[in-house]
Every structure is written in C-alpha cells, then in structure tokens.
Amino acid sequence: MTEGSPQRRPRNRKQLIVAAAARQFERKGFHDTSVADIAAEVGITGPALYRHFRSKSDLLMAAIELEIDQIERIYTSDTELPALLGEAAKALLRPGRVNTLWERSSPFLESEARSRLAERHLAALMPLRAALLRARSDLTEADADALTWAVHAVMNTARAFxxxxxxxxxxxxxxxxxxxxxxxxxxxxPVAQEPAPHTPVVGVLSFASRREAALAAAVHLFAERGFQAVGMDDIGAAAGISGPTLYHHFPGKSAILSHIILRCLEALNFDLAAALSSTDDPAEALELALASFVRINVAQGDALVALTTGIVHVQEEERAPIRRAQQDYVNEWAVLLAASRKDLSQADTEALVRAAQRVIDAMRHHLPVRKTEQRQPLRRLGHAVLGIEEKFDTADLLV
Incomplete structure (x- = not known):
C-alpha cells in the first residue's frame, strides 16, 4: 500500500467494536467505561462508532449477547458430560473470550432487554443440565438446576487461572x-421440608452511629444499584442523615467504598486468625477458613459484592492496600491448601482458592433455599472446587 492511500474499513468492524466493548466493560465496569475508550481500542472515532450503535447501553447489550453466544457454542446438545466440560474449559481459557459480563453488568440493562437476555442465558445452559441428568439419574429437578449453575460457575473462573x-x-x-x-x-x-410459616417482618434495627448507618446504607445501595448510580445524597437519605453531615465522616463516595472493602477484608482475616490459632493441622484450619468465608458471605454478601467487583471504582492511591490485603488472604488459604494437597503447585493452589471463593460468591444467588440453609451447600461446593474432603466439625462457625 502506498503512503497516503485510504485504509479500507474492515468488514467485521461491528464485531471488533463489540469485542472491545466487552473487554472494557469487564475490565472497568459499565459506568466507568466511555464510548471514547471503546472507540480508541478499535482505532476509530466516537462518531464512527455511533454509526453502528446508538448508545453505550446498546453496546452493553451486544457485549452480553456475545457472551451468551459463547455459552451456546461451548455447551452443545447430546455431548456427554466429561467431553462437554473438557471442551468448555478449553474454549473459556482461550484469550479474548468474554467472562462474567452477564452476571456483573446485566442490572444496567433496561428491564425488557434484561428479561429477554435472561431467557437466552438460561436456555444456553440447558445442554449442560441435560448432560448432568444423563450422568446423574439420581438428581432431583432442584439439584439438577443448582448443580447446572454451580458447574457453570466453575467454568466461569478461567480468569483465576x-x-x-x-x-x-x-x-x-x-x-x-x-x-x-x-x-x-x-x-x-437439603432435603425438602415443609415451608416455614410466614412471619411478617415488623422492622430491623439500625446503627445508632451516623457513620455506621451510612456505611450500612452504602453497602445495600452499591449492591442494589451499582456504585456509579448511587450518590452521596442517596446514601445520606437511606441512613437518615443530610448530605453535608455525611461529608463530615467521609470525603466522598470512593472513600466509603474503600472503607467497606477494607472492613470486609479485615473481618475475613480476623476469622482466619482464629482458625489458624485453633489448630496445628493445616487441613482443619482450611476447613475453618472455608466455613468462615461461607458464613460471612451468606450474612454479608452485599459487602462482598463490593469487595469482588468494586475496586475499579476506588481511587488509584487507595487501591494498593486493598490489593495487598486481598492477596494476603488468598495466600493464606493457598498455603493451607498446599499442605493438604501435595499434588498442586503454588500457582495451582492460588488459582483453585480464587475459583472456590468465586463459585461460593456466585452460587449464593442460585440456591433455592433460605439463607439459613445455604451454608452447608456452599461449603460442599468449596470442598469440591478445592479438591478436599470434609473431615472436621465446623458447626461452631456456622451459627
């Protein structure tokens, strides 16, 4: 090509835009990704991008559809479970594929689009469910549903590896x-039981401290609406305090999120310290750590959502201590797992720990049981992903 000759527009430009959008949304979140970011990655201008998509919301919908397309390709009909899992893992570990975009970003879609894509997403998992039922004739319908989501959650941990x-x-x-x-x-x-009689909730207790009330309100609002959709006035209103009063406690919304994440990590590490100091057996300590993680996840799952997905919204200078605390917590589990499973390398143990924690976090939303009954199934999932057997009684940590 001679210098100055016009460059031809690639025929797959629309597909390139969608792939770039998926990467940007996954890396930075929906609200923190701009159309200019996506256009720059493709090497075009914003106006050129708008010739293909009317809005950022349309781009998000296309990116999620790309992820669902991927699921439809990896879970094929009439394939037996071992081959299905092998091919799925191979596909999901390839560079450039979309991962967990539906789970993290679907709340930002309009309700009609979200409902339509939810049906497609569920339908894409049906070949996996069918393969499970062929392999496990003993499964109840409820167990088949839950295990389908759980196996898919494992497949969605490719980033950990x-x-x-x-x-x-x-x-x-x-x-x-x-x-x-x-x-x-x-x-x-758990074995199906008679539903408990409905007891109307007459109210809940709130923090007397304004600062603590604001933090509790922020946890709920961030999990429900997403960080960017919540303002300081929203947090103040939910906590029953004025905006100016809230600024006496926190300089801004990012500082609130940073505090929530660090507090969550401190709670996890506090329980982990208790586990380590209660035994000299690494396998038992890992059991206790797993029970602790499950207990906190069930009780304070909204805060853990902030921990796992919210760090992209924290100011750059506040991220280092959070990243360090996150890595320290994972490392402690990895050391215990390495002592329990001699067949694993250091990288293997860290990947499996991250995968187990991710699966537990995801499955909290897919167990058709009351919160008080979620802990045992989540612990079983943790054991399975880590490849360890349940040998110790951790009931005292499950209260």
Whole structure:
C-alpha cells in the first residue's frame, strides 16, 4: 500500500467494536467505561462508532449477547458430560473470550432487554443440565438446576487461572477436575421440608452511629444499584442523615467504598486468625477458613459484592492496600491448601482458592433455599472446587 492511500474499513468492524466493548466493560465496569475508550481500542472515532450503535447501553447489550453466544457454542446438545466440560474449559481459557459480563453488568440493562437476555442465558445452559441428568439419574429437578449453575460457575473462573499464569493445559485439567467434583456432589440441597410459616417482618434495627448507618446504607445501595448510580445524597437519605453531615465522616463516595472493602477484608482475616490459632493441622484450619468465608458471605454478601467487583471504582492511591490485603488472604488459604494437597503447585493452589471463593460468591444467588440453609451447600461446593474432603466439625462457625 502506498503512503497516503485510504485504509479500507474492515468488514467485521461491528464485531471488533463489540469485542472491545466487552473487554472494557469487564475490565472497568459499565459506568466507568466511555464510548471514547471503546472507540480508541478499535482505532476509530466516537462518531464512527455511533454509526453502528446508538448508545453505550446498546453496546452493553451486544457485549452480553456475545457472551451468551459463547455459552451456546461451548455447551452443545447430546455431548456427554466429561467431553462437554473438557471442551468448555478449553474454549473459556482461550484469550479474548468474554467472562462474567452477564452476571456483573446485566442490572444496567433496561428491564425488557434484561428479561429477554435472561431467557437466552438460561436456555444456553440447558445442554449442560441435560448432560448432568444423563450422568446423574439420581438428581432431583432442584439439584439438577443448582448443580447446572454451580458447574457453570466453575467454568466461569478461567480468569483465576490466567491471573496466576497457570499453563493453559494444566488450567484446563484443574477446571475440569473441579467442575467434575461439583457435578458429583451426592446431594447439594437439603432435603425438602415443609415451608416455614410466614412471619411478617415488623422492622430491623439500625446503627445508632451516623457513620455506621451510612456505611450500612452504602453497602445495600452499591449492591442494589451499582456504585456509579448511587450518590452521596442517596446514601445520606437511606441512613437518615443530610448530605453535608455525611461529608463530615467521609470525603466522598470512593472513600466509603474503600472503607467497606477494607472492613470486609479485615473481618475475613480476623476469622482466619482464629482458625489458624485453633489448630496445628493445616487441613482443619482450611476447613475453618472455608466455613468462615461461607458464613460471612451468606450474612454479608452485599459487602462482598463490593469487595469482588468494586475496586475499579476506588481511587488509584487507595487501591494498593486493598490489593495487598486481598492477596494476603488468598495466600493464606493457598498455603493451607498446599499442605493438604501435595499434588498442586503454588500457582495451582492460588488459582483453585480464587475459583472456590468465586463459585461460593456466585452460587449464593442460585440456591433455592433460605439463607439459613445455604451454608452447608456452599461449603460442599468449596470442598469440591478445592479438591478436599470434609473431615472436621465446623458447626461452631456456622451459627
């Protein structure tokens, strides 16, 4: 091509835009991604992008559709479970694929689009459910549903293996092993019981401290609406205090989020310290750490949402201590897992710990039981992903 000759527009430009949008949304979140960011990654201008998509919301919908397309391709009909899991892991560990965009960003879609895509997403999982039922004739309908979501949650942890640079083939084997162990859980859900009589909720107690009330309100609002959709006035109103009063306690919304995340990590590490100081057996300490993580997740899952997804909204200078505390917590689990499973490398253990924690967090939303009954199924999922057996009584941590 001679210098100055016009460059031809690629025929797949629309697909390139959607792929770039998916990467940007996954990396930075919907609200913190601009159309200019997406256009720059593709190498075009904002006006050129708008020739293909009317808005950022349309781009998000297209990006989520891309993820659902991917699920439809990896879960194919009439494939037996071992082959299905092997091919799914291989596909999901390839660079450039979309991951967890539906789970994290679907709340930002309009209700009609969200409902339509939810139906497509569920339908895309049906071949996996069918393969589970062919492999497990003992499953109840409820267990088949829950295990379908759980196995898919394991498949969605590919980023954990990439993060620690596990060899792709090794990562595939570990993912398949974890997903298979989840699929083989004898009974994930508790035996069906008569529904408890409805007791009307007459109210809940709130913090007397204005500062603590604001933090509790922020946790709920961030989880319900997303960080960017919540303002300081919203937090103040939910906590029953004025905006100016709220600024006496926190300089801004990012500082509130940073405080929530650090407090969550401190709670996890506080319980972990109790587990480590109660035994000299690494396997038992890991059991206790798992029970603690499940208990906190069930009781304070909204805060953990902020922990797992909100750090992109924290000011750059506040991220370092959060990242360090997150890594320290994962490392402690990894050391305990390495002592319990001699077949794993350091990278393997960290990847599996991150995967187990991610699956527990995701499955909290897919267990058709009351919160008081979620802990045992979530612990079983943690055991399966980590590849360890339940040997110790941790009932005291499940109160």
């Amino acid at each position: 990439e993060r620690v640079k596990v060899d792709r083939e090794r990562g595939r084997r570990l993912m398949v092993s974890a997903a298979t162990a989840v699929a083989e859980i004898p009974r994930l859900l």
